[in-house]
Amino acid sequence: MKTPGALLEAMRETAPLVQNITNFVSMNVMANVLLAAGASPAMVHAREEAAEFAALASALTINIGTLSPPWVDAMKAAAKTASDAGKPWVLDPVAVGATSYRRQTGAELLALRPGIVRGNASEILALAAEGGAGKGVDSGDTVQTAEAAARAIAGETGGVVAVTGPEDFVTDGARVARVDNGHALMPKVTALGCALTGVVAAFASTAEDPFEATVAALAFYGLAGEKAAARAEGPGSFAVAFLDALATVDGATLDAGARIA
Numbered sequence: 001m002k003t004p005g006a007l008l009e010a011m012r013e014t015a016p017l018v019q020n021i022t023n024f025v026s027m028n029v030m031a032n033v034l035l036a037a038g039a040s041p042a043m044v045h046a047r048e049e050a051a052e053f054a055a056l057a058s059a060l061t062i063n064i065g066t067l068s069p070p071w072v073d074a075m076k077a078a079a080k081t082a083s084d085a086g087k088p089w090v091l092d093p094v095a096v097g098a099t100s101y102r103r104q105t106g107a108e109l110l111a112l113r114p115g116i117v118r119g120n121a122s123e124i125l126a127l128a129a130e131g132g133a134g135k136g137v138d139s140g141d142t143v144q145t146a147e148a149a150a151r152a153i154a155g156e157t158g159g160v161v162a163v164t165g166p167e168d169f170v171t172d173g174a175r176v177a178r179v180d181n182g183h184a185l186m187p188k189v190t191a192l193g194c195a196l197t198g199v200v201a202a203f204a205s206t207a208e209d210p211f212e213a214t215v216a217a218l219a220f221y222g223l224a225g226e227k228a229a230a231r232a233e234g235p236g237s238f239a240v241a242f243l244d245a246l247a248t249v250d251g252a253t254l255d256a257g258a259r260i261a
């Protein structure tokens, strides 16, 4: 088993190219987060090129935050390419319970068996067709309420599912872990969940075990949040300090500060 810090260092050594088919809100935040963490982001979503690009990238993320039919075509084609090439792809089912279009698209993408799903509690509940009290993109459920839904999704995909919130929950159907890093300012900055999905993909691209990679990425992200909060006066200065903290936390700092059970 590799430590979270060793997985962080391994990711930084290769600076993996992470392709993101993501929402308009998240694009800039996510690209800056990936750069600060040590990866190489590319936002490539056109139907004409998304699958071709997926063959070049080390990992792919698919986020349905601002979806429309041409984007969904590109998502499916890119997901298939990544799966066929044995590269990890991570699904972020933003607000999947909000509308029937999102529920349908979420189910179709889940059927393509993402290696990792990362969402908030309401999204994981909705993706498992267990309801959920999401308020648009924000969660209205506790992480604990979504644990059974996460296990059910992992059983269906054969992959890893991460539910994020005050304490994150990760399962691959057999193993479970809880990550207690993070800070209450994190959900006060938009798209930090979306950006986290990219960091999870970056870790997964260089780790052998997607479960260990996901746990390590969550601990890294949460620890950077804690370090940033210690310097911040509110969500605005937190967002700036968070990028600095992502770039500053190294393997030894992560191993010392990770709270994983």
Ligand SMILES: Nc1ncnc2c1ncn2[C@@H]1O[C@H](COP(=O)(O)OP(=O)(O)OP(=O)(O)O)[C@@H](O)[C@H]1O
Pocket (backbone or CB within 6 Å): 094, 119, 120, 121, 137, 138, 139, 164, 165, 166, 167, 168, 181, 182, 183, 184, 185, 186, 187, 189, 190, 191, 192, 193, 194, 195, 196, 218, 221, 222
């Ligand atoms: N109350 C909290 N306390 C500590 N950490 C938190 C809290 N809420 C969220 N986090 C952390 O914030 C990060 C993003 O998770 P979150 O569940 O907010 O994503 P999300 O709802 O998908 O976000 P978005 O849709 O805005 O991108 C995770 O690292 C998570 O651990």
Ligand SMILES: Cc1ncsc1CCO
Pocket (backbone or CB within 6 Å): 023, 025, 026, 065, 066, 094, 137, 190, 191, 193, 194
């Ligand atoms: C605010 C918002 N709306 C659609 S996607 C998104 C980013 C956070 O998920």
Ligand SMILES: [Mg+2]
Pocket (backbone or CB within 6 Å): 092, 094, 095, 119, 120, 137, 193, 194
């Ligand atoms: Mg989200």
